[in-house]
Every structure is written in structure tokens, then in C-alpha cells.
Amino acid sequence: MTLNPSSERNRIVVLNRWSDDFAAYHRYIDHTAHDVAYVCTPNGAAALAAPHIAHVEHVPDFVDERALHEAVLACSAALGGIDRLIALSEFDLMAAARLRNAFGIFGDRPFTVVRFRDKAVMKRAVAAADLRVPRFVAMKDVVFRDPKLIGAMRFPLILKPRSGAASAGVRRVDTRAQLDALWPTLPLADYECEEYIEGTIYHVDGFVAGGAFAIARASRYVNTCLDFAQGKPLGSVMLDPGPLNDALLTFARACLHALALSDGAFHIEIIDGVDGLYFLEVGARVGGGEIPFLFRDLYGVDLFHLWVAQQSGDKAHFDARLAATRAVSASPRRGGFLMLPEPIGSRFVDAELPEGIAALYHAILPKRDHVFEGKGGYDTILARFRYRGTSEDEIAAAIDATLREFRFTLTDVVTSMNRGGPLDDLRDCTPRPT
Known part of the structure; x- marks a missing residue:
């Protein structure tokens, strides 16, 4: 979000919790041109592959910010100071901002990051720019300021953790009786409540530089992130060029301007309601699930690489990556993904991938x-599929065909084996009409 590139050798600290391909910092940072230290969880440390690491600190997790502070202090001592602090996980952005404050490191501070982590704060900023948002209220305002605020809102309501992600902890409430029953169970100071807006949900992903899109793609969800959290498949289809695509990109750009995000990666979710587009939420980070892989596979753009180059302050490296990204931004290629959630309590035996679906190019x-224990997130789930083609309709048809034809074998952890497919084993998995 903050851009101040430099051509000098920088002392860089990276906070890394990841153990997969997202931790490819050896590809993102020239460890011979900069002095790089890492603060890692146990899994994150195992993923480091760079040959010239200046220092590594280990912490059990990133929850204990006092321990995190001590680890960064040790890195500072080893490097002789810190010029840049890099964090890529959405869950670490605020901790990184507080560490920059504490150590006087250039970059985003808490007052900036809060606009992209607190759902009530981000909606206020967007609404102040006269852009549509669902009617909402921070629950602490209901508790401590005005109990009548909820009464002025229309059911259904959506209750969300203000700083959550991937629909964790999100609840739909259809009646006052349901709300009254749920109320005592919630940490109200950490929640917001918003009116449910009927309509298709879209997401816009990409990278912005100097207030302009370096690359951006608008996509339509097949089902929703909340559906996925409740056991249904989640898919996404990139839109063809046209009026709807243009309207979504224009609206997304206006929202990012209202939030003062002029440089960095972004993932923004938008609802197409009966009276127009509504801002849902935003992350100042690379989109999750298969989104970064699609940008890499379709366009050769590694959004994480671009984002790290921006955060590291390496001007020449960032400028080169940015120019390459802009050069492919008008590509006509379109793609999409499908993720099948964990069948919790089951053991995976095998699967038969569907044949004859030309757009399906990768399956995990x-x-x-x-054994599915409900801890897989968007990663270790029943199946992940990626698609590429030349049109929105081609990708949507391929996703529908995969849902019909994919077959897998599971065994219950405590009972006998069952064979089936998404429509048999994942409850009601039928996607929204395309």
C-alpha cells in the first residue's frame, strides 16, 4: 500500500507462516543484493530455500505478538537495523504494521492496515465516498451506544467477525428469534452486522500501481465463500470483456480510491444487487484459493512476486516486474477454478478425474x-480444479461438467466404504445457474 522504492541494499525481515509454494522468497528477493532475515513458524522455516539467509528466528506461531517483537528485535540486531518488513498472510498484516511502528520501519502503519482488516471501518470509508454498501453496524455500537440500531435493519442479517477471512465465523440470521438466541454466544465487540443483499457475488483481483490497475480481472463466484464454509463447492469464472466487466472494474477502482489503496495487491468482493453494485469487503493482499495460480498460469504474472518486489523496496526489480505485468494485462485468456470442500470425518481412498473437459488443465x-478433519482451509480439501479457455461460457460449462462427472471414493473413519461424487457426498452442491 505504501510505495517508496530504493536502489540501495536493504535489510529485510520477512514474517513467514507458509510451508508451500507461497513461501518462494528465494524467487522473489535477491538474497545476494539484500540482507534478508526471517521470522518463521516451524512449518514456515522448513519451506525456506534461499541459499544466502542472513538470520532466522523461530516462533511457535504469530499469535503472541510479544514473542514476535522479540524475534524481530533479534533480527534487527543480526542485520544492524531493518529497512523493510514483509508480511503476506492477511492474518499477519496488522502485526507487521505494529512492528513497523515499534521499530521505525518504513511501510504501512496500523491506521492504514485497519481499513483492509476491519469490515466496519472499510465500509465506512467506502460509504463516505457515496458508493453503495449494505446497511451495517458494528456490534459494539449496539451494545455500548444505541441498542435500537439493530431494530432499524431488515432481515435477513449477516453477522461477521470484523477482522475475519474466508467466511470463518460468519452467520446468516433470518429472524429476530434467531438473533436473540445467537446474541449471547458472540464476542460482540469483534463482530459487525449487515443486511443481506440478494444478488450475484463477484470478486475483482489484481495489482494497482500509482492508483491505476497494472492488471485486474473480474470474476463471478459459483456459490459463495459462506456456502463453502457450510460444505458446498466454491467456484469462480472470469468474466468476458463487456458492460458488466467494465462496471465491476470501475466500481472496484472507485472503492480502492476511497480506501486510499494506490499501490499493492488487492482482492475485493462486490454484490450485484437489484439497484446496483454494492461493496462487500476488501483485502489489501493477493486473493486466496486458486486465484494466484490462475494469474500465474494464464498470464505469467506472479502476484506474490510483484507484491514482494514492491514491499522490499528494490526499485529496479519492481519496475521490471510491473512492466511485464502491464504488458500482458490485456490478454483475452480467461480462467476459473472449482474447490470441493472437506467431507469431514472421512478418509480419502481414490478418485477418477473427468475426461474430455478441454478447459480443465490442473487438478489437485x-x-x-x-483424513479430513476440517482444518484444510482452501488447501487440503477434497479436490481443487483450475480451468483456462477463451470465454466465460467455456469455463462455466467446464465447471458444471466437473461437478457432474467427478467421482471419488471415501471411507468413513469409523464405518464402511462409500463411493460417490459431489452430488452424493457433499449435500446440496448444485452451483448457481450460469
Whole structure:
């Protein structure tokens, strides 16, 4: 979000919790041109592959910010100071901002990051720019200021953790009786409440530089992130060029301007309601799930690489990546993804991938005998599929065909084996009409 590139050698600290391909910092940062230290969880440390690491600190997790502070202090001592602090996980952005404050490191501070982590704060900023948002209220305002605020809102309501992600902890409430029953169970100071807006949900992903899109793609969700959290498939289809695509990009750009995000990665979600587009939420980070892989596979754009180049302050490296991104931004290629959630309590035996679906180019399945415990997130789930083609309709048809034809074998952890497909084993998985 803050851009101040430099051509000098920088002392860089990276906060890394990831153990997969997202932790490819050896590809993103020239460790011979900069002095790079890492603060890692145990899994994150195992993923480091750079040959010239100046220092590594280990912490059990990133929840204890006092321990995190001590680890960064040790890195500072080893490097002789810190010029840049990089964090890529959405869950670490605020901790990184507080660390920059504490150590006087250039970059985003808490007052900036809060606009992209607190759902009530981001909606206020967007609404102040005369852009549509669902009617909402921070629950602490109901508790401590005005109990009548909820009464002025229309059911259904959506209750969300203000700083949550991936629909974790999100609840739909259809009646006052349901709300009254749920109320005592919620940490109200950490929640917001908003009116449910009927309509198709879209997401816009990409990278903005100097207030302009370096690359951006608008996509339509097949089902929703909340559906996925409740056991249904989640898909996405990139839109063809046209009036709807243009309207979504224009609206997304206006929202980012209202939020003062002029440089960095972004993922923004938008509802197409009966009376127009509504801002839902935004992240100042690379979109999750298969989104970064689609940008890489379709356009050769590694959004994480671009984002790290921006955060590291390496001007020459960032300028080169940015120019390459802009050069492919008008590509006509379109893509999409499908993710099948964990069948919790089951063991994976095998699967038969569908044949004859031309747009389906990549599938990821669990290892044999993997037990689904509900901890897979968007990663270790029943199946992940990626698609590429020349049109929105081609991708949508391929997703529908995959849902019909994919077959897998599971065994219950405590009972006998069952064979089936998404429509048999994942409850009601039928996607929204395309």
C-alpha cells in the first residue's frame, strides 16, 4: 500500500507462516543484493530455500505478538537495523504494521492496515465516498451506544467477525428469534452486522500501481465463500470483456480510491444487487484459493512476486516486474477454478478425474488415506480444479461438467466404504445457474 522504492541494499525481515509454494522468497528477493532475515513458524522455516539467509528466528506461531517483537528485535540486531518488513498472510498484516511502528520501519502503519482488516471501518470509508454498501453496524455500537440500531435493519442479517477471512465465523440470521438466541454466544465487540443483499457475488483481483490497475480481472463466484464454509463447492469464472466487466472494474477502482489503496495487491468482493453494485469487503493482499495460480498460469504474472518486489523496496526489480505485468494485462485468456470442500470425518481412498473437459488443465487431490478433519482451509480439501479457455461460457460449462462427472471414493473413519461424487457426498452442491 505504501510505495517508496530504493536502489540501495536493504535489510529485510520477512514474517513467514507458509510451508508451500507461497513461501518462494528465494524467487522473489535477491538474497545476494539484500540482507534478508526471517521470522518463521516451524512449518514456515522448513519451506525456506534461499541459499544466502542472513538470520532466522523461530516462533511457535504469530499469535503472541510479544514473542514476535522479540524475534524481530533479534533480527534487527543480526542485520544492524531493518529497512523493510514483509508480511503476506492477511492474518499477519496488522502485526507487521505494529512492528513497523515499534521499530521505525518504513511501510504501512496500523491506521492504514485497519481499513483492509476491519469490515466496519472499510465500509465506512467506502460509504463516505457515496458508493453503495449494505446497511451495517458494528456490534459494539449496539451494545455500548444505541441498542435500537439493530431494530432499524431488515432481515435477513449477516453477522461477521470484523477482522475475519474466508467466511470463518460468519452467520446468516433470518429472524429476530434467531438473533436473540445467537446474541449471547458472540464476542460482540469483534463482530459487525449487515443486511443481506440478494444478488450475484463477484470478486475483482489484481495489482494497482500509482492508483491505476497494472492488471485486474473480474470474476463471478459459483456459490459463495459462506456456502463453502457450510460444505458446498466454491467456484469462480472470469468474466468476458463487456458492460458488466467494465462496471465491476470501475466500481472496484472507485472503492480502492476511497480506501486510499494506490499501490499493492488487492482482492475485493462486490454484490450485484437489484439497484446496483454494492461493496462487500476488501483485502489489501493477493486473493486466496486458486486465484494466484490462475494469474500465474494464464498470464505469467506472479502476484506474490510483484507484491514482494514492491514491499522490499528494490526499485529496479519492481519496475521490471510491473512492466511485464502491464504488458500482458490485456490478454483475452480467461480462467476459473472449482474447490470441493472437506467431507469431514472421512478418509480419502481414490478418485477418477473427468475426461474430455478441454478447459480443465490442473487438478489437485489429497494423498491416499488422508483424513479430513476440517482444518484444510482452501488447501487440503477434497479436490481443487483450475480451468483456462477463451470465454466465460467455456469455463462455466467446464465447471458444471466437473461437478457432474467427478467421482471419488471415501471411507468413513469409523464405518464402511462409500463411493460417490459431489452430488452424493457433499449435500446440496448444485452451483448457481450460469
